[in-house]
Amino acid sequence: MSDDAALTEDSEQxxxxxxxxxxxxxxxxxxxxxxxxxxxxxxxxxxxxxQAITNIPTAKHFIDTLDMLGQKTAxxxxxxxxxxxxxxxxxxxxxxxxxxx
Numbered sequence: 001m002s003d004d005a006a007l008t009e010d011s012e013q014x015x016x017x018x019x020x021x022x023x024x025x026x027x028x029x030x031x032x033x034x035x036x037x038x039x040x041x042x043x044x045x046x047x048x049x050x051q052a053i054t055n056i057p058t059a060k061h062f063i064d065t066l067d068m069l070g071q072k073t074a075x076x077x078x079x080x081x082x083x084x085x086x087x088x089x090x091x092x093x094x095x096x097x098x099x100x101x
Contacts, residue, residue, distance in 0.1 A: 026073070026081050030066065034088045037062035041095050056099060063092045 022028050038044045040062060042054035070085050077085065 026077070027084060030069070030081075030085055030088055033062050033066050033069075034092065037066075037092050038095075041092075041099050043095065054099060056096075059092075059096055059099065063089070063096055066092070 035044070037059050039046055039052075040055045040059035042052045045052040066085065066089050070089065073081075073085075
């Protein structure tokens with residue numbers, strides 16, 4: 001058995017019985033980073049602490065990560081993926097500038 005097959009089997013055993021993890025897609029990754037940036041901007045509460053706390057350096061890190069992702073995947077995205085990434089980046093940059101005021 002290959003290491004990849006063992007990893008997949010182990011990962012599936014760790015999943016909760018009531019549901020499965022969403023598929024690993026670019027959309028899911030972008031939405032995950034977007035959510036993390038929203039939490040860092042204080043726009044949504046942390047699901048664990050239930051508090052909305054602003055952390056500008058962390059927000060910038062997630063925005064920069066999305067920018068890097070866009071640069072590294074340039075020319076390899078579907079139209080929908082490119083649009084999603086651009087829209088998320090625009091929204092976050094706007095919120096970031098507002099948070100700096």
